[in-house]
Amino acid sequence: MSATDVTLLSAAAAARAVQRGELSPAELFQAYRAAAAADELNAYLWVADEAQAPEAPAGAPLGGVPLAVKDLFCTAGVPSQAGSRILEGYRPPYTASVVARLAAAGAPLLGKTNQDEFAMGSSNENSAFGPVLNPWDRTRVPGGSSGGSAAAVAAGSAPWALGTDTGGSIRQPAALCGIVGLKPTYGTVSRYGMIAFASSLDQAGPLTRDVTDAALLLAHMVGQDERDSTSIGFPGEIALPRSDSLAGIRLGVPEELSGAGVGIEPGVLDAFGATLKLAESLGATVETCRLPHAPHALSAYYVLAPAEASSNLARYDGVRYGARVEDGGLVGMYTQTRSAGFGPEVKRRIMLGTYSLSSGYYDAYYGRAQRVRTKIAEDFASAFERFDFVVTPTSPSVAFELGAKTADPLSMYLNDYCTVPMSLAGIPAISIPNGLSAGLPTGFQLCGPAFSENRVLEAAFALEQAIGFDAAGARSDGG
Amino acid sequence: MIDREQVLHVARLARLELTDDEVGRMSEELSAVLGHIEKIGELDLDGVLPTTHVVEVSNALRSDVVEPSLAPAVALANAPAVADGGFLVPSPQAGADPS
Incomplete structure (x- = not known):
């Protein structure tokens, strides 16, 4: 396989190719290392050098498929500045639990990705190291705060990436870059070694090319960690999704987060509506629900x-x-x-x-605000008595132009309108590519009750197969 | 909403020094954000308990077993200044802030 062919494989396919002996982990690592080093989107703040190509653990479940990691995850001896000047030169003496766990499962560190400073932002323009460019249109933002991770995965310079989500920082950039982003249930993934923003909300999650890759990465992220007193792990195992049907699934569509009057772009609403129709054709029932406090x-x-x-x-x-x-x-x-x-x-x-x-x-x-948080969690609990999942557009708009919202903090904050409620409730939510609006990706968000990751992934997988999103527009080689 | 004097007070609490220009901008920007936030004042929240954390875990402690931790030299390696096995800081008396 040529180096380009190798980087066209999904992470799960690359892992399988390694496990079958069709691909060497060293070849895979070098192909991505070269792609990351050649990145022109400012997606990386640090890239592993050739000498750092790790020994592939034999039979590792993740097959040696390298991982791009958001800068705010501490990585021993490797710059970890959370996109900030105040951590200039910081090289942590230890590695974040989730990064160590993934390395042990066979996903070695490929590079550290650019982000909004301390994960505060929705455009990646708040990085001390300059903005990341959206691979679909380099005059536009990739979203944030995990913008470097999203852009790297979309452009094909990383097979998959780690991000963190406090109020939408995985899901919104995933939507704007046309990839999959999952925020797990709060407490399922250890926060140890994640440079903290808001500790009761921060959660690590995967940014991937497809739902299967998200499930595969998440399966090796979850777990209780005695070094994080809020970590509870995941009851059971994360399974790879296979469903092609939504038969019997009830989807609730909250007016408050998808109605005509809430400031969502018409093109985004059109794409959302088209996916709801697809969901019905797969057997789901779609009904309006209420989240009064959203x-x-x-x-x-x-x-x-x-x-x-x-x-x-x-x-x-x-x-x-x-x-x-x-x-x-x-x-x-x-x-x-x-x-x-x-x-x-x-x-x-x-x-x-x-x-x-x-x-x-x-x-x-x-x-x-703490009392409003209680009401929001109660709203979701009531909705989940009637519905399996609540679905919304992920972001109110497609990727906007660099500089368009930097002068008005409040307009920037409104990017998180549809993603913040799930963060406050601590529930799992995934964004999957939902077709294009004016040539740019939109995201479809699906959330379920705490610890429903397996069901969320199954439903997202069925929708993904039906949507058949073409991600080639993000790849400079035309994919 | 939040005037220049309040901005300066909060900046002192947060150990930030703002330029004159930043004080003006901060006052405008924070006022706009707080104006949006204040809508939660309209909600009836009587009798609603606050949520500090969504996870029902309390007093999560690991077993009380001695384990290796960072060696002093490693813990100090990132410090801007060290002396005698500790972090070196300027004197609290020098240039003392009246607060």
């Missing part, structure tokens, strides 16, 4: 996530790692280090979080 999810999220961030990011003070700016005394050193090291969006969220936690405002903002 319109308030974004407000609750933009209180809770910045509040947690303002606390988590207090550790960047120039003492233990990263950059330091001296200013005579200790407090001056903290202040100057933080002011020089954080970018504008990170400062904005630290300010927002500090404000909502400060004396006199706590009850009106943080306390209320």
Whole structure:
């Protein structure tokens, strides 16, 4: 096989080829290493060099198929800066549990991918290392915050990638780049070694070319970890999906997240509607459902996530790692280090979080937002009494032009409108490519109750086969 | 909404120093975001319990067994300044902030 042929295989197909002895893991690694090194989208912040080609563990379930990893996962001895200047030069002394787990299963580290600084953003324009370009149209954003991971997978310079999702940071870039992105149930994947943004929401998940690859990667990510006190693992095993039917499946379509008046682009709604029709043709019933508090999810999220961030990011003070700016005394050193090291969006969220936690405002903002979170979880619980899954468009728009929303933070935040409710409820949600609108990918989001990953993957797989999305538009070689 | 004085107060709490220009922009941007957020004030949330975490796990502790941890030299390797096996920082007295 030529190097290009090798990178055209799905990750699961490449793993099978290795296991059958048709492909050498070293050849596979070198093909992707070369593709990642030649990347022109600014998707990578670090790429493994040839000498780092790992020994393939014999019979490993992931077959030596290399993995692109979002920068915020700590990787021992390898730069891990969460897209920020404040962690300049940081090379962690340890590796994130999920990265170590995947390496042991046969997915060695290919490179570290660009991201919005500390995962705060929906366009990847908040990276201290410059924006990532969307492989479908290089004048547009890839989405964020896992924009580098999404662009790398879509462009074919990585077979699969790890991202993190706090309010949509896996699903939205997956939608904008025409790939699959899955946010697992909170607690199924260890957060140990993930540079924290909002600890009660952050969850690692796969970004892949298809649903089968997502299932294969997730199967080796889940598991309890004694180093993460919120980790609970997954009851049972993640299976590879095979269903081609949605017979008997009840899909709920929430008006609040897909109605005509909620600000979703007409082309995105058209693509969503077409997939609902396909779902019916596969045997599903499609009915309107209600998530009455979903319109308030974004407000609750933009209180809770910045509040947690303002606390988590207090550790960047120039003492233990990263950059330091001296200013005579200790407090001056903290202040100057933080002011020089954080970018504008990170400062904005630290300010927002500090404000909502400060004396006199706590009850009106943080306390209320926590109660809204309860109502949102209850809305989903009621919906799942009647429906197997709730489905929505993933992102209200297709990929927008670079710079289009940077001047208006609120318009950027609205990108998360359809993805934030599931994050607050802690439930699994997948985005799959849903056809094109004006030549750009749209995403179809499907979510289920906590720990329903296997059923979510089965339904997503059946839909994926029926949609038959053609991803070739993202590959410069024409795929 | 949130005026310049509040911005400066919150920035001090967060150990951030903002330029004059940043203070003005922050005041405008945070006011717009808070204006959107304040819609949750309209909801009837009496008697609703707060959710701090969606996972029902409490006091998750590993077994109390001594395990190896980072060697001091490794833990210090990323620090901007070290001395005598510890992190070296400027004196808290020098250039002291009145707060």
